[in-house]
Amino acid sequence: LFLEDLGAGLDLIGFTFAMFGLPVLLLSPFAGRIVDRRGSYLFIVVGCVVPTIVGVLYTLIVDPLWAVPLIIAEATAFALLNPALYAVVAANSPVGKSSTAQGIFGAAGTMGFIVASLLTGVLAEEKIIYPFYVFSGVMLICLVLGLLIGGRRLRYHPPAAIAPGPNTPPAVSSGAG
Numbered sequence: 001l002f003l004e005d006l007g008a009g010l011d012l013i014g015f016t017f018a019m020f021g022l023p024v025l026l027l028s029p030f031a032g033r034i035v036d037r038r039g040s041y042l043f044i045v046v047g048c049v050v051p052t053i054v055g056v057l058y059t060l061i062v063d064p065l066w067a068v069p070l071i072i073a074e075a076t077a078f079a080l081l082n083p084a085l086y087a088v089v090a091a092n093s094p095v096g097k098s099s100t101a102q103g104i105f106g107a108a109g110t111m112g113f114i115v116a117s118l119l120t121g122v123l124a125e126e127k128i129i130y131p132f133y134v135f136s137g138v139m140l141i142c143l144v145l146g147l148l149i150g151g152r153r154l155r156y157h158p159p160a161a162i163a164p165g166p167n168t169p170p171a172v173s174s175g176a177g
Contacts (some may be wrong), residue, residue, distance in 0.1 A: 005128050008064035016071050023075040023080075032083035040084035041155045047081025048143035050074065055136035059129040092153050 093101035
């Protein structure tokens, strides 16, 4: 609706959907590997700050084509954020409850999307840019609260891989030779 309000056609609107999905598909696995090696904290901060800034920048554009680089930046940030969040959930879950925690975390995120979608419609009816301001505010508040509540747990750094020793069982061969 926002892009349509700026004069975009369905072709550009569809293209922006693809441009959001592309960085997430391409970068999330790579970001996940780095999170596994370096920890989550920086990815969480960058993954929240960039969309917060982009949310405000959306309200300043007058040409709908400017939405494309903003969408790519936003999607790239989410590609960094999501693996980091799931790593924190997994690392801080009780033993044997990681999947349960991930499921609850994912369900809470889906509930957030539902509430945001309903709220966005109400806000956009008032003024089409209001949802962007609320989005940026909520992202910033969630980051600050997450850093305050999560504290050291967000700075989780995966333990270094243990070098095989004399009591380490041999790797199981896949049979391919």
